[in-house]
Amino acid sequence: MRDKLLDDFPRLIETIVPDPRVLKDITFSSDIRADLGLDSLGLLNLVFNIEAEYGIDLMLFLEAVANTNTVGDIIDVVIAARGECSVESK
């Protein structure tokens, strides 16, 4: 599941990142701010893109989203929101 979500990730952020070259090298440990260049607007954009892509509501997971640092962190929030596990148990 995590690998599939990682494969999806470039598509979710391709219109958000300031430098599209980063899309080639995204890993679970990529820092969403330092490596991908997302600012607060980019983070919000990502939240809404995730909701649209997976048909989920992240309203109850916003604190977890705000505290994420890496792509892996975001993916874990998505998995938790889809009811497959809890963020705390990752």
Add this chain to the structure above:
Amino acid sequence: MKIIDGHSHVASSKYFHSKFLDGIVDNMYAKLVSRGVSAQKAKIRDLYLTKMQDHLCDEFVGEMDAADIDKAVLLLPDYTWALGEDGLTIEEMMLGHREILNRHPDRLKVFAGVDPRWGKDGVALFERAITEFGFHGMKVYPPCGYTASDPSMYPFYEICAHHQVPVLLHTGPSSPVLEFAPAHPMGVDKAARDFPGVNFILAHGAVSYVEDCAMLCSHRPNVYLDVSGYFEHSLAGFRSLFGMGISHKIIFGTDWPIFRLKGSHRNYVNLLRHNANVFPEAWTQQDSANFWHRNMERLLSFRTV
């Protein structure tokens, strides 16, 4: 290098007016919708509020430690006349800041303001803030609908002159629920001339109306500016500003927690600290000390209570 952050706020929903936040959300929403995003204002708002729960500044002091910041000035503007009370009165907010000050006495200072339209009661409250609560200066917020040189501000400046504490005033744009025009830096000119014994700091003076702010700092001995609210693109203009021979007037500041969703405080400070393109070649160690701590340290040192 010792660092004093001359411009910060408590990251708490208790002190961040809900209407002020609504205006910021409106701008974010407009940007997202323009990108074709199916955004929801409630979600944008709630995401921001997740980072506004540090009511006693314990997290902030931790972020200061990580960013090598020795001290920070917390600013409390009074929106309660312009936007209405939102849970707490300005007096209750001041008492909350006094509690924070007492909790972190070696790390934090407080500048607070009262809207001049609260009249004599407001002036009396401000005097208590300086003499009883231990605050170190005044925060003026012109977007609430008055300029810094409005005659109604003069009783406050008399207090500042008496106790030798500085006045920090917001300049430039604000939340769209407030007025922008009164926040032009030239609004301080008459007050700065009428109160030569009071030091005035133009907040965000390296980001908005930079030429006007630099001119005032160059030619009014009691006018300073802070660089708070800087972002990646605004740093391009810093080299020119820093090369104008007014390092004794420029104060480091961040505007915490405005950029908190963008990452750690350390990373935000490092945007400036480790940016070789920002500081001119002729920038001396003395210039650097002035900027990072000495100017604000000096302004804080005059207080006589």
